[in-house]
Amino acid sequence: MSNSLTNQIIASHNYELNRVHHGYSNRTLKVDLKRKAFEIKPVTDIMKDRFIGGKGFDLYLLWHAVNRNTKWDSPENEICIAAGPLGGTPICPGSGKSIVTAISPLTGNVIDSNVGGYFGPYHKFAGFDALEIQEKADKEVVIIIDGLMGTLTMEYPPQELSNEAYEITGYYHRKLGKESQRDISVVCSGTAAKHTFFGCLNFSWYDTARKEVRIKQAGRGGIGTVFSDKKIKAIVVKSPKVSIGLNDPADSEVLLRIGRAHSSEIREVDPNQNEMSTIGTTHLVTIMDDYDLLPINNFKFGRHKDAWKMGSEEYRKRFNPGFDGCWMGCAVACAHCVKDFALMTGPKKGEKVLVDGPEYETISSCGSNCGIFDADHVIEANYWCDTYGLDTISVGTSIAFAMECYEKGLITKEHTKGLELNFRNKDAFLELIHQMAEGEGFGIIVGKGVRKMKEIFHKEYGADRDFMNDIGMEAKGLEFSQYISKESLAQQGGYGLALKGPQHDEAWLIFLDMVQNYMPDFEEKAEALHWFPMFRTWFSLCGLCKLPWNDVQPADNKDTPEPAKVMKHVKWYSQYFGATTGRPIDPDGMIKMSEVVYNFQRIFGLKMGYGTRADDHIPYRAMGPVTEEEYLSRQERYDNQLKELLDVNPATMSTTQKMKTLRRYREERYEKLKDAVYKRRGWTKEGIPRLEKVKELGIDFPDVVELINKYQ
Numbered sequence: 001m002s003n004s005l006t007n008q009i010i011a012s013h014n015y016e017l018n019r020v021h022h023g024y025s026n027r028t029l030k031v032d033l034k035r036k037a038f039e040i041k042p043v044t045d046i047m048k049d050r051f052i053g054g055k056g057f058d059l060y061l062l063w064h065a066v067n068r069n070t071k072w073d074s075p076e077n078e079i080c081i082a083a084g085p086l087g088g089t090p091i092c093p094g095s096g097k098s099i100v101t102a103i104s105p106l107t108g109n110v111i112d113s114n115v116g117g118y119f120g121p122y123h124k125f126a127g128f129d130a131l132e133i134q135e136k137a138d139k140e141v142v143i144i145i146d147g148l149m150g151t152l153t154m155e156y157p158p159q160e161l162s163n164e165a166y167e168i169t170g171y172y173h174r175k176l177g178k179e180s181q182r183d184i185s186v187v188c189s190g191t192a193a194k195h196t197f198f199g200c201l202n203f204s205w206y207d208t209a210r211k212e213v214r215i216k217q218a219g220r221g222g223i224g225t226v227f228s229d230k231k232i233k234a235i236v237v238k239s240p241k242v243s244i245g246l247n248d249p250a251d252s253e254v255l256l257r258i259g260r261a262h263s264s265e266i267r268e269v270d271p272n273q274n275e276m277s278t279i280g281t282t283h284l285v286t287i288m289d290d291y292d293l294l295p296i297n298n299f300k301f302g303r304h305k306d307a308w309k310m311g312s313e314e315y316r317k318r319f320n321p322g323f324d325g326c327w328m329g330c331a332v333a334c335a336h337c338v339k340d341f342a343l344m345t346g347p348k349k350g351e352k353v354l355v356d357g358p359e360y361e362t363i364s365s366c367g368s369n370c371g372i373f374d375a376d377h378v379i380e381a382n383y384w385c386d387t388y389g390l391d392t393i394s395v396g397t398s399i400a401f402a403m404e405c406y407e408k409g410l411i412t413k414e415h416t417k418g419l420e421l422n423f424r425n426k427d428a429f430l431e432l433i434h435q436m437a438e439g440e441g442f443g444i445i446v447g448k449g450v451r452k453m454k455e456i457f458h459k460e461y462g463a464d465r466d467f468m469n470d471i472g473m474e475a476k477g478l479e480f481s482q483y484i485s486k487e488s489l490a491q492q493g494g495y496g497l498a499l500k501g502p503q504h505d506e507a508w509l510i511f512l513d514m515v516q517n518y519m520p521d522f523e524e525k526a527e528a529l530h531w532f533p534m535f536r537t538w539f540s541l542c543g544l545c546k547l548p549w550n551d552v553q554p555a556d557n558k559d560t561p562e563p564a565k566v567m568k569h570v571k572w573y574s575q576y577f578g579a580t581t582g583r584p585i586d587p588d589g590m591i592k593m594s595e596v597v598y599n600f601q602r603i604f605g606l607k608m609g610y611g612t613r614a615d616d617h618i619p620y621r622a623m624g625p626v627t628e629e630e631y632l633s634r635q636e637r638y639d640n641q642l643k644e645l646l647d648v649n650p651a652t653m654s655t656t657q658k659m660k661t662l663r664r665y666r667e668e669r670y671e672k673l674k675d676a677v678y679k680r681r682g683w684t685k686e687g688i689p690r691l692e693k694v695k696e697l698g699i700d701f702p703d704v705v706e707l708i709n710k711y712q
Helices: 045-051 055-063 119-125 165-176 223-229 252-272 276-290 312-318 360-366 375-388 392-407 426-438 450-461 465-471 489-496 510-515 522-542 567-581 587-607 628-633 635-646 655-681 691-697 702-709
Strands: 008-014 027-032 037-042 079-082 098-103 110-115 130-134 141-146 151-156 184-188 201-207 212-218 232-238 337-342 352-356
Touching: 008 037, 027 055, 045 055, 045 587, 055 079, 055 098, 055 110, 055 130, 055 522, 055 587, 079 119, 079 223, 098 119, 098 223, 110 201, 110 522, 110 587, 119 184, 119 201, 119 232, 130 232, 141 165, 165 184, 165 201, 165 212, 165 232, 165 375, 201 223, 212 352, 252 276, 252 567, 276 312, 276 360, 312 375, 337 375, 352 375, 360 375, 360 392, 375 392, 375 426, 392 426, 392 450, 392 465, 450 465, 489 510, 489 522, 489 655, 510 522, 522 567, 522 587, 522 655, 567 587, 587 691, 587 702, 628 635, 628 655, 635 655, 691 702
Parallel strands: 027 130, 141 232
Antiparallel strands: 008 151, 027 037, 079 098, 079 130, 098 110, 110 212, 141 151, 184 201, 184 232, 201 212, 337 352
16 A cells, blocks of 8 residues: 555644653553543552552553443543553563453453553553553544654544554554564554454564564454444554663563573473474364363364364464564464465455464364364454454354354344354354454344343344353353363353453463362362462563463473472562562562452452452353253263262263253352352452452552442
8 A cells, every 4th residue: 555645643742752660661641532632641659569560550540530330332431551561571481462451342341351462562662651542533543652753643544544454554564664664563453343342453563574564462352342433543653672671670680591591491392392383372272172172062062073174283284484473582482374375255355365373262263163173264264353353252152152043943044144054154154254344244243242142132033041041151241262161160260250251361270170180179279260360460460471481381390399380480470570670579479469450350340330249150051061962972971970979870860850960069069169269369258359358458449448348
């Protein structure tokens, strides 16, 4: 696209460039789209001491912007983006994360989503620890933050410029990247974001080896939909040239020593472990299938004879070789891509394109969970979801739910406007994605997500609400990520007790619980459901990726006292933090940091009308078999459980009776798990942080205390 296209500048502001000090720029930027105004605010001591950075800063800013009546499309709803004090350190593996928050179209509650790419660190190096965008523009605008010139600009972009991530990012690379295209990063969404509730955001970086724009997604919770509703076309940031010194670490010698040791270890052990730098998370497909954990046909089953067709060996053939870090210097380098992929459908049919990914979650959600075992189909779906701005997890889980409803006769071909929504139907799957982009057909309904579909199918089509509640794989309004949790009580808790909804980034405990049996009793599960969400929260406070922590482990990790925690790396991370910020901490201090923000986010849920025990419910399919077909597929396992755990004789019972007995047992176990976890976290039986806990954590602000007192 030519640079001759016209842009109309509608607001501009000059600001003083400043250096980052010990990981912080010590300023935030607020953009008011209605007033077309920029406001620069200081980072307070409370923000740094108690909220640390990243997700903590996001939550703190959003808390002060919204009220109980704020909806996802209310003008006062904000999109907040932050990295963290460790973000942007090229010697530290996985330090390119941004964390995005807003009130979600899917859940009505605060949502957070983490994403790779360069934007978060670049925004900090341009002078701001966090960005908050409020109100709505009158028409599509682009916000430009130039960290070289010290200018803030809001402009109407050329009308001819599409909303596709690669095109809009390429345009601003050419327009602003006169020194280096690598100095530019862009956040944008796509055309489907305005027609669905699960629009995603694309965060870009420039791949210097391939000379291509690359993207990562902040997928969960529909923040791209909020972005589109506010009429933001893109946010562009330009950064000074990145170096270790740009983050101004308090002790660069320690940081260099640990960073080099960590990177060297990754390069040494990764080829003999999961091969993240070669095949990324695709290795999980066959592993999950081996352990009966790969979602098949709307989470009904956990393995399939054709799973290998979407496994790592298929993607090894397709991934373009070369370094694939989504941030500078990351030794894990798991952000793979497919080059020159010939599209099979849509407005670009026949064109050859670059596709970022796919990763495991996309392979399962857009493949096996819909009964489709075709690597090229997944790549096609991945490309269009990215291009249209759609979260692949919500897309696949929503379509899988609609497919099961169709096969069960709850909806018909008349309702789907002619689409035959059987499992395995690749053409129907892709057609729904294209319909979402255009705001047409049955795609409009599927694009509202599982929770809304249940309402529509019941009210308008007379579908059985109880059955849909059992098979509709959403909790808190968010679609499940891609792991079968039926046989892992800890993972059921990891999904149901996650603050934003069933996303595995809070507590991925399925292997530790089901395969390795590290936590056989309720108290041990409760401890894991305390420790792991706290430590994973810590990464989101600091601007770090979790993969270098436990997806690439020290060679002797299995012989350590706590192998699940990978304590060698935990200690390294505590040293990373101290060396960067000058604030020494130990692993216990890391947990305490996270407890502050985690409890604050739970209280934020109360503010929005959520966050009690009832909201931690999960559909029964996440606990056990809903249909006879499911029971019979694992009959020997379930019959043995009835005998060994409940001391009943399954030979004297019908399948229906066995299912009912097993269900009562499993639902009671889940409620007992809630009790144990709430107790461990210092919460009431209703899942409310106790006032003494709030005081202990130092978040007993007057408005927090007033809110908590209503529930004590």
